[in-house]
Amino acid sequence: MIEIKNVSQSYSKKIKVIENMNLKIEDGTIFGFIGPNGAGKTTTIEMITGVLKIDSGDIFIDGNSITKNPIEAKKLFGFVPDSPDAFEKLTGLEYLNFIGDIYNVSPKDRLEKVKNLSDKFGITNSLKDRIQSYSHGMKQKLLIISVLLYNPKNWILDEPMTGLDPKASFILKELMKEHSKNGNTVFFSTHVLEVAEKLCDKIAVIDKGKIIFVGTCEELKEKSKNNSSLEESFLKIIEE
Numbered sequence: 001m002i003e004i005k006n007v008s009q010s011y012s013k014k015i016k017v018i019e020n021m022n023l024k025i026e027d028g029t030i031f032g033f034i035g036p037n038g039a040g041k042t043t044t045i046e047m048i049t050g051v052l053k054i055d056s057g058d059i060f061i062d063g064n065s066i067t068k069n070p071i072e073a074k075k076l077f078g079f080v081p082d083s084p085d086a087f088e089k090l091t092g093l094e095y096l097n098f099i100g101d102i103y104n105v106s107p108k109d110r111l112e113k114v115k116n117l118s119d120k121f122g123i124t125n126s127l128k129d130r131i132q133s134y135s136h137g138m139k140q141k142l143l144i145i146s147v148l149l150y151n152p153k154n155w156i157l158d159e160p161m162t163g164l165d166p167k168a169s170f171i172l173k174e175l176m177k178e179h180s181k182n183g184n185t186v187f188f189s190t191h192v193l194e195v196a197e198k199l200c201d202k203i204a205v206i207d208k209g210k211i212i213f214v215g216t217c218e219e220l221k222e223k224s225k226n227n228s229s230l231e232e233s234f235l236k237i238i239e240e
Helices: 041-048 070-074 092-102 107-121 136-150 166-181 193-199 217-223 230-239
Strands: 002-011 015-025 029-034 056-061 077-080 154-158 185-189 202-207 210-215
Touching: 002 041, 015 041, 015 210, 029 041, 029 166, 029 193, 041 056, 041 154, 041 185, 056 070, 077 136, 092 107, 092 136, 107 136, 107 166, 136 166, 166 185, 166 193, 193 230, 202 217, 202 230, 210 217, 210 230, 217 230
Parallel strands: 029 185, 029 202, 077 154, 154 185
Antiparallel strands: 002 015, 002 056, 202 210
């Protein structure tokens, strides 16, 4: 479970980027985070993961405060950022072994998971190459595999489909479904509303740093009095 309690974030102490945000992402849920560019999606995710300092309020990962107990909190989630940056001088295999060492994945489990996941995402033949030679999509696959390698309870994914080919996108979506069915949490941001509609148990809409809707896609359609598409409902609630 991920809980955001009364969280605010400002730039230059005057411009509110996130204002008094409260949000709860329950276990066993695929939770979509949607909003226009600059709405505060990535800022929120960076605060959840401890990348960005919180001005006020707190965020809890399975009861562990990201501000007061960051090491324990960070053990409980896996993070795929919107920009797939890694240690580019390492090979793909070296990077995965590095992650395996950090999260104490046993050599036997590591070998099996790396083989299965790299085969599944189609990067097995590139694991001995340096990451700097990878395309954007290959880097994205590598970071996804690195999270699946130690398989934490909470997945936090910022625009995870960006750069993925159709097969890899399908595989990731199936893995997200499986993860949530096992009682775990998947929290991801997306601009692709069709993906949110088909995949999410719940969504939150953020605009100008404020949560303006939390619920199911059907509830958003009802709220906007528009049953035709999530896209039209989203645009209407943003305009309002």
